[in-house]
Amino acid sequence: MSASWEQTYAQRTQRMSSSAIREILKLTDQPDVISFAGGLPSPEVFPVQDFAEACQRVLSEKGAQSLQYSVTEGYVPLRETVVHITERQGLTLTPENVLITAGSQQALDLLGKILIDPGDRILVESPTYLGALQAWAPYGAEYITVPTDHNGMITDALEDALRQKPKLIYLIPNFQNPMGVTLTLERRQQIVALAERYNVPIIEDDPYGQLRYEGEHIPSVLILDGQPRPQTPIYDGNVIYLSTFSKILAPGLRLAWVIAPVSVIRKLVQAKQGADLHTPTFNQMVAYEVSRGGFLDRHIHLIRRLYREHRDLMLAALDSHFPPGVEWTHPAGGLFLWATLPAHIDSARVLQAAVEQKVAFVPGAPFHPNGGGQNTMRLNFSNASPENIRNGIFRLGKVLTEQIRAS
Amino acid sequence: MSASWEQTYAQRTQRMSSSAIREILKLTDQPDVISFAGGLPSPEVFPVQDFAEACQRVLSEKGAQSLQYSVTEGYVPLRETVVHITERQGLTLTPENVLITAGSQQALDLLGKILIDPGDRILVESPTYLGALQAWAPYGAEYITVPTDHNGMITDALEDALRQKPKLIYLIPNFQNPMGVTLTLERRQQIVALAERYNVPIIEDDPYGQLRYEGEHIPSVLILDGQPRPQTPIYDGNVIYLSTFSKILAPGLRLAWVIAPVSVIRKLVQAKQGADLHTPTFNQMVAYEVSRGGFLDRHIHLIRRLYREHRDLMLAALDSHFPPGVEWTHPAGGLFLWATLPAHIDSARVLQAAVEQKVAFVPGAPFHPNGGGQNTMRLNFSNASPENIRNGIFRLGKVLTEQIRAS
Numbered sequence: 183m184s185a186s187w188e189q190t191y192a193q194r195t196q197r198m199s200s201s202a203i204r205e206i207l208k209l210t211d212q213p214d215v216i217s218f219a220g221g222l223p224s225p226e227v228f229p230v231q232d233f234a235e236a237c238q239r240v241l242s243e244k245g246a247q248s249l250q251y252s253v254t255e256g257y258v259p260l261r262e263t264v265v266h267i268t269e270r271q272g273l274t275l276t277p278e279n280v281l282i283t284a285g286s287q288q289a290l291d292l293l294g295k296i297l298i299d300p301g302d303r304i305l306v307e308s309p310t311y312l313g314a315l316q317a318w319a320p321y322g323a324e325y326i327t328v329p330t331d332h333n334g335m336i337t338d339a340l341e342d343a344l345r346q347k348p349k350l351i352y353l354i355p356n357f358q359n360p361m362g363v364t365l366t367l368e369r370r371q372q373i374v375a376l377a378e379r380y381n382v383p384i385i386e387d388d389p390y391g392q393l394r395y396e397g398e399h400i401p402s403v404l405i406l407d408g409q410p411r412p413q414t415p416i417y418d419g420n421v422i423y424l425s426t427f428s429k430i431l432a433p434g435l436r437l438a439w440v441i442a443p444v445s446v447i448r449k450l451v452q453a454k455q456g457a458d459l460h461t462p463t464f465n466q467m468v469a470y471e472v473s474r475g476g477f478l479d480r481h482i483h484l485i486r487r488l489y490r491e492h493r494d495l496m497l498a499a500l501d502s503h504f505p506p507g508v509e510w511t512h513p514a515g516g517l518f519l520w521a522t523l524p525a526h527i528d529s530a531r532v533l534q535a536a537v538e539q540k541v542a543f544v545p546g547a548p549f550h551p552n553g554g555g556q557n558t559m560r561l562n563f564s565n566a567s568p569e570n571i572r573n574g575i576f577r578l579g580k581v582l583t584e585q586i587r588a589s
Numbered sequence: 590m591s592a593s594w595e596q597t598y599a600q601r602t603q604r605m606s607s608s609a610i611r612e613i614l615k616l617t618d619q620p621d622v623i624s625f626a627g628g629l630p631s632p633e634v635f636p637v638q639d640f641a642e643a644c645q646r647v648l649s650e651k652g653a654q655s656l657q658y659s660v661t662e663g664y665v666p667l668r669e670t671v672v673h674i675t676e677r678q679g680l681t682l683t684p685e686n687v688l689i690t691a692g693s694q695q696a697l698d699l700l701g702k703i704l705i706d707p708g709d710r711i712l713v714e715s716p717t718y719l720g721a722l723q724a725w726a727p728y729g730a731e732y733i734t735v736p737t738d739h740n741g742m743i744t745d746a747l748e749d750a751l752r753q754k755p756k757l758i759y760l761i762p763n764f765q766n767p768m769g770v771t772l773t774l775e776r777r778q779q780i781v782a783l784a785e786r787y788n789v790p791i792i793e794d795d796p797y798g799q800l801r802y803e804g805e806h807i808p809s810v811l812i813l814d815g816q817p818r819p820q821t822p823i824y825d826g827n828v829i830y831l832s833t834f835s836k837i838l839a840p841g842l843r844l845a846w847v848i849a850p851v852s853v854i855r856k857l858v859q860a861k862q863g864a865d866l867h868t869p870t871f872n873q874m875v876a877y878e879v880s881r882g883g884f885l886d887r888h889i890h891l892i893r894r895l896y897r898e899h900r901d902l903m904l905a906a907l908d909s910h911f912p913p914g915v916e917w918t919h920p921a922g923g924l925f926l927w928a929t930l931p932a933h934i935d936s937a938r939v940l941q942a943a944v945e946q947k948v949a950f951v952p953g954a955p956f957h958p959n960g961g962g963q964n965t966m967r968l969n970f971s972n973a974s975p976e977n978i979r980n981g982i983f984r985l986g987k988v989l990t991e992q993i994r995a996s
Contacts, residue, residue: 194886225653233656237644249640249839284843286693290866295727316863320702432656434870436691456723457864458695462872463841 216574236471256282257466290317305348309549325551334365357516360560389514395490503579623981628970643878663689664873697724714756716956726839732958741772764923767967778783797923
């Protein structure tokens with residue numbers, strides 16, 4: 183008789199959402215499917231040769247160190263790189279404000295571990311990032327949703343939501359995943375002020391901030407929160423800021439960072455120590471080596487140019503092939519746009535038909551923690567080639583036209 | 590007014606132990622301290638040149654794949670490597686029985702996430718691995734301790750402990766961390782039978798199993814549990830087995846594996862997806878590339894030879910320099926030995942005096958989840974050079990002699 187595993191699982195795992203992202207990533211594995219489903223960067227922009235050279239330098243100059251255990255906080259030169267990036271945006275930090283994590287997904291998990299107790303309510307945009315919902319399900323998070331329009335979270339609705347005493351605010355201000363919309367400067371300022379008044383910390387998730395294709399850069403919520411404070415080099419404000427090397431270097435390294443008050447970083451370090459001891463030493467040293475000498479700036483310029491072309495191609499294809507009654511966002515950056523179908527069309531059923539036509543996307547419903555969004559879909563434009571963008575949107579337009587006609 | 594972070598933390602973080610391992614790793618950073626404190630492999634055995642060649646091959650042949658996102662379960666050829674290793678030990682598996690994790694520490698964290706509810710009691714050896722206690726503190730684990738002698742967990746005491754209804758048994762059968770002792774074949778068989786009778790799953794942590802320096806290999810608890818079952822290629826028994834590339838290749842890559850029934854692997858995959866999406870693609874592909882063609886066997890042979898010399902040097906130095914009244918284990922493998930001081934000597938106070946003499950170790954008390962062990966210490970023999978082993982044990986012997994004389 184073997185142990186009855188199902189009974190052995192802690193009950194909380196029942197609350198985990200079904201593995202939506204993983205199942206979707208599996209779809210993209212089939213080579214004949216054109217996938218707008220994942221959030222994958224284009225492999226064209228991976229600096230493979232620069233990585234090869236960096237690996238050689240790290241292994242020949244610091245081989246033993248790079249393969250050994252290291253401290254939980256992260257490789258100091260890489261944390262200093264994050265300090266420099268943030269300094270250029272207008273906020274002074276010390277490396278003690280920075281933790282290197284195994285992707286932003288790990289930052290979300292560790293934040294859940296130190297901040298969320300069962301039943302705690304997180305204030306989120308609706309729709310919001312599915313990965314955050316997956317990270318926080320095991321901790322028993324619940325959600326207060328604030329509606330979102332083409333300028334991000336609607337702040338008029340925010341104060342009412344804050345009166346419901348959320349534990350945290352979770353925001354993706356730039357080119358939001360899944361909608362592709364950007365929070366305006368005025369709304370950012372309002373949110374910073376309201377969060378401070380109601381004494382609710384903000385988690386700002388900013389994976390795409392540097393991937394802007396048009397318009398002016400808007401200061402992050404971190405910068406808006408930090409700049410007016412007395413300028414000591416130790417940030418001690420109200421924001422926990424997440425960003426990542428996944429979108430500006432390569433996701434296969436699993437490297438991201440958290441900026442937060444030192445007391446928060448200390449708690450995260452303690453949690454990370456129990457979770458995986460530290461982020462791989464070798465990866466941190468290679469990423470630092472690749473990033474040196476202005477490489478990141480030049481490389482981000484190249485990524486922006488490519489993804490802007492992809493976005494424009496997809497927007498043009500949508501204009502040509504999507505039927506009347508379907509609307510979509512016009513993202514100023516990032517990897518995604520968001521389409522809204524007529525209210526009675528279920529995008530999960532559209533996906534079934536689409537996969538038969540060898541094209542995939544993510545249905546919008548799972549991004550809504552409190553339900554809704556059955557008639558929405560997320561489309562990624564970074565990963566597919568220009569030809570596949572044209573062909574894929576053509577196929578998807580045909581499927582949509584048929585589904586709407588038949589409905 | 591900034592958010593009062595301390596109030597915001599979930600209460601459960603209060604239960605986390607102080608960051609003992611991390612503080613210890615910091616000690617080892619001072620270059621003039623001879624440290625027997627960490628669990629670090631010797632950098633001498635890192636195959637730096639083989640890594641350099643593997644990085645080049647991976648980046649030139651599969652550059653885009655190695656830098657991209659990948660599936661949560663792990664890189665299939667690396668999972669197949671684990672299947673082959675296990676097959677040679679006498680158990681047939683499929684890759685679906687295998688999950689690649691970011692070090693065994695992550696496996697412990699994910700197991701806590703899917704299996705442990707607050708107040709659940711884990712049956713452990715006393716002393717046991719500190720990293721497991723740190724991983725499970727946030728989940729509210731409690732412990733039933735079973736005493737350990739030079740042959741591992743004392744099974745006569747086990748049945749009484751099982752009547753207290755533990756949720757899990759956690760065991761390190763080979764060259765246990767921290768004691769360096771090895772569970773006998775007879776006791777392994779008894780534990781497998783009792784765990785089955787009481788329907789309690791076993792987590793077998795086996796980071797050092799391949800690092801044996803004398804005597805015959807003893808089958809793992811996994812093998813003993815799996816072999817008598819009907820030989821299908823899908824293991825569906827009572828054991829969750831953890832092992833790692835950290836001790837046989839390099840810890841700086843953060844690569845380990847779990848073997849378990851497919852239903853357990855599925856739950857772990859779901860938890861890992863929320864925790865960090867996947868283990869770095871690049872690291873998995875490089876480790877697979879390095880391991881191919883019999884390299885692992887040759888390399889493990891080399892590690893064994895070096896660490897056996899280190900162990901023998903440390904045992905000889907202990908014989909020469911440690912005062913009467915101190916006893917220690919004679920490990921047949923692994924990285925650690927364990928010394929027991931006279932009952933009235935507190936090893937934490939010995940550490941203070943030792944660090945002044947520029948030598949460090951880990952006091953034994955934190956390895957005891959339910960208290961005790963104040964007069965014990967763990968000594969690592971893998972990392973220090975032969976000269977430092979001699980000098981460090983000489984210094985530590987002097988400190989001990991003085992402390993015992995003064996007491």
